[in-house]
Amino acid sequence: MKKAFIKFSVILLTLIIFVLQCGCLDQEINSEISTNVTSENSIKDYSENTLDVSSENSFEESEFDENYEVSEEISEAPIELRTSFLACPDNIIHPSVFYDALERAARDSGKEPDYSDLHNTEYNFTEIYKNVEDIISNADIAYINQETLTGGAGGKIIGYPCFNSPMAVADTVIDLGFDVINVAHNHMLDSRDTEYLEHCSEYFISKGADVIGYYPNAESSQNITVINKNGIKIAFLAYTYGTNGLRISTDSEFIIPYFSEDLIKEQVKIAKEISDFIIVSCHWGYENTYKANDEQKSYARLMNELGVDLVLGMHPHVIQPMEWMINENGNRTLVVYSLGNFVSGMVSGSNMLAGMLSMEIVKNIETNEVYIESPVFLPIVTHYVKKSRVASNDTGYRDFEIYHLSDYTEELASTHGVVRYEKSHSTTLVGGKFSKETLLNTLYKYIPLEFLPEEYHINVQ
Ligand SMILES: [Zn+2]
Numbered sequence: 001m002k003k004a005f006i007k008f009s010v011i012l013l014t015l016i017i018f019v020l021q022c023g024c025l026d027q028e029i030n031s032e033i034s035t036n037v038t039s040e041n042s043i044k045d046y047s048e049n050t051l052d053v054s055s056e057n058s059f060e061e062s063e064f065d066e067n068y069e070v071s072e073e074i075s076e077a078p079i080e081l082r083t084s085f086l087a088c089p090d091n092i093i094h095p096s097v098f099y100d101a102l103e104r105a106a107r108d109s110g111k112e113p114d115y116s117d118l119h120n121t122e123y124n125f126t127e128i129y130k131n132v133e134d135i136i137s138n139a140d141i142a143y144i145n146q147e148t149l150t151g152g153a154g155g156k157i158i159g160y161p162c163f164n165s166p167m168a169v170a171d172t173v174i175d176l177g178f179d180v181i182n183v184a185h186n187h188m189l190d191s192r193d194t195e196y197l198e199h200c201s202e203y204f205i206s207k208g209a210d211v212i213g214y215y216p217n218a219e220s221s222q223n224i225t226v227i228n229k230n231g232i233k234i235a236f237l238a239y240t241y242g243t244n245g246l247r248i249s250t251d252s253e254f255i256i257p258y259f260s261e262d263l264i265k266e267q268v269k270i271a272k273e274i275s276d277f278i279i280v281s282c283h284w285g286y287e288n289t290y291k292a293n294d295e296q297k298s299y300a301r302l303m304n305e306l307g308v309d310l311v312l313g314m315h316p317h318v319i320q321p322m323e324w325m326i327n328e329n330g331n332r333t334l335v336v337y338s339l340g341n342f343v344s345g346m347v348s349g350s351n352m353l354a355g356m357l358s359m360e361i362v363k364n365i366e367t368n369e370v371y372i373e374s375p376v377f378l379p380i381v382t383h384y385v386k387k388s389r390v391a392s393n394d395t396g397y398r399d400f401e402i403y404h405l406s407d408y409t410e411e412l413a414s415t416h417g418v419v420r421y422e423k424s425h426s427t428t429l430v431g432g433k434f435s436k437e438t439l440l441n442t443l444y445k446y447i448p449l450e451f452l453p454e455e456y457h458i459n460v461q
Contacts, residue, residue, distance in 0.1 A: 079365050081231040082373075085279075086139035087339065087357040088132075089314050090147040090185075091173070093125075093165040094345030096397035098157065099390055101125045101168070103398065115390055118157035123168035128343055128400045129176055131407070132356065132380065137177035139358070140229050143236075144173060144342065145182040145281065145314045150203060151196025159345075159393055161244065162190040170200065174207045179227070184213025184238035184257045185283040185315065189246040194254050212281060213238030215255035221263075224271045232363045232370065235275035237267050237308075240283035241295075241315070259284070259299060268306045276370045277361050278308045285316040285338055288350065288427040290446050292320050292337040300325060304333040309372065312357065313337040318350045318427060321446050322357075322377060334359075334372055343382050345397050349418050349434035350427045352382045353405070353442055377451045379405035379443050386417035405443065406455055410436045 098118070105122035106113035114121055129136070136142045148163035150170040158164050173181065181204045188197050194216075201214040215221040225236045239259045248254050257263065259282075271278045280303055284296050292300075292313075300311050304325040313320065313336050320337035340354030359375040381403045389396040397417045413435045429438035430445050449457060 081363040081365060083140045083229045083232045083234065083361045084138070085141050085143070085234075085357075085359050085361055086136060087143040087312050087336075088136065088145070088178070088342045089339035089354055089356075090145050090317070090341045090344065091169075092341055092344035092346070093148045093159070093163065093169050094395070094397075095159040095391065095393045096345035096384070096395045097125075097128070097343065097400055098123065098159075098166055098169075099394050100384075100398045100400050101128070101166075113390075118166065119153050123166050125169055125172040126175070129172070129402060131404060132402050133176055135356065135358070135378070139177070141180060141227060141234065142176075142178045143180040143182065143279075143281070143312070144178045145185060145283070146170075146173060146200070146204075147185055147187055147314075149183065149187060149190060149196040149200040151191055152199040152203075154195050154199065155191055162192070163187055164190065164196060167203070170203050170207075174204070174209060179209060180225075180236055181209050181211050182213055182238050182281045182283075182314070183211055184240045184281060186240060186242055186244045188213070188240065188256065189243040189248065192246055194248055194252060197254075210236065212236045213240070213257050215257065217253040218255055221255040221257070221267070222270060224267060224274065226271075226275050231365070232277060232361055233275040234277045234279060234361065235271035236279050236281070237264075237271060238281040238283075239264065239299075241285075259295075261302065264299075264302065265306065268303070268308060272307060276363055276368075277310075279310045279312060280308050281312045281314065283315045284313060285320065287315070287317050288348070289316055290318055290320060290350075290427070290442075296337055300333070300335045300337075301327075304331050304335075307331050308333055309361075309370070310359075311335040312339070314339065317341050317344070317346060319353055319355060319443070319446050321448065322375075322451055323448070332371075334375055336377075339377075341382060342380075343400060343402060345384070345395055345400075347395070347418060348427060349416075349429045349438070350442070352416070352418060352434070353429070353439050354380050354382070355447070356380060375451060376453055377447050378453060379439075379447075379456070381405050381408045381439060383408070383412060384417045385415055405436075405439060406453075408436055408439070412436075413439070 101123040103113045104124035104127055148165040150167050151164040155164045157166055183201055190196055201211040204211050210225045212225050227234050239257045286293055303311050304327050316338040319340045322336040325333045325335050336357055341351055355377040358378055360373040362373050363370045383403055384397040384400045387396050387398040419434050430441035431438040
């Protein structure tokens with residue numbers, strides 16, 4: 001009886017201490033997360049520690065001090081919150097990409113493709129992304145740069161230079177599980193006003209996605225997108241170097257987020273006050289250039305100074321390096337200068353190599369420290385073959401599919417539609433002609449090994 005009574009007292013005291021500690025948990029964590037932490041971590045730690053006490057110490061010897069030590073152990077245990085993040089780069093729907101999707105949908109339903117009304121027809125874009133759909137849907141937060149707007153029926157479905165992509169593209173992006181859609185890029189004014197921008201952004205918003213870089217008025221540019229996921233508040237900002245010479249009319253209320261030190265400082269300041277972690281999408285750099293230019297580096301330094309955590313570069317259509325940038329105050333920023341194209345009907349081999357950025361955002365709720373863990377550049381290849389053209393703006397590229405570079409083969413590379421165009425373009429793959437080997441050479445030359453998946457470490461001499 002005496003043993004049982006002491007055991008009961010030990011458990012009761014430990015419980016009281018534990019409950020008191022729970023009350024001190026960071027108040028910023030919402031109640032849902034607080035429940036998770038309590039149920040999944042703390043209670044687990046508590047029961048394990050209690051078991052340790054009962055097995056290692058005899059209860060006759062247990063005194064209050066020993067119980068106190070047990071509770072100290074609980075408070076020292078690291079309690080972390082985690083959010084997985086995936087970024088996919090430029091989703092560029094050239095005519096060959098949408099004609100391919102149209103023909104796939106016709107094949108699916110056993111009909112002849114009908115090219116007469118590109119707004120009102122079936123498309124199958126899903127097939128393009130089938131090798132990467134799991135990784136997208138598994139991420140807590142998935143970002144994509146939707147480079148070509150789904151502008152709606154107000155304009156023709158068309159490609160370069162002023163794109164208007166079928167609405168089915170937006171549905172596919174949503175169905176794949178993308179949460180954050182970037183529209184701050186050089187094609188955001190492709191309707192020569194804000195019609196496509198508004199139509200595309202409002203559609204994504206109506207589907208529950210967060211659209212970044214979309215500011216219909218000055219007030220909205222102060223209302224920064226923050227996603228609270230797993231108890232970590234992540235802010236998103238987005239800037240573009242330009243809009244292909246197209247400008248909004250002077251009486252428009254829209255704010256187009258061009259790179260500007262003043263705008264960046266103002267928005268990062270707001271973001272810092274309301275979030276734990278800041279991601280900035282940067283549409284910048286020279287097209288078809290493997291190295292970051294001075295402007296990219298200088299804006300990256302500014303964002304590092306301001307305390308931005310991740311700089312996500314888009315636009316050059318080829319990969320560019322990534323690096324940790326650390327300033328004298330210890331600010332640490334992961335800078336990815338360019339991830340290349342997610343999908344495109346571009347013509348050079350160098351435009352086919354790209355990356356998805358995968359990482360974990362971790363928050364220690366005792367210290368409030370938030371940091372990046374396991375940042376990985378996941379190499380991908382856009383594959384297509386050459387078939388016949390069905391329109392004057394169609395290159396005839398078909399069977400678009402994104403492959404993980406690790407699954408890509410020399411055999412597939414030898415059938416790639418890009419091969420015959422390689423020599424006419426100045427930005428080539430390292431080693432020349434399009435092949436798995438030259439894709440790998442290029443990857444190793446520009447992406448530091450520390451950011452590549454384990455399997456890529458083995459191949460290096
Ligand atoms: Zn661009």
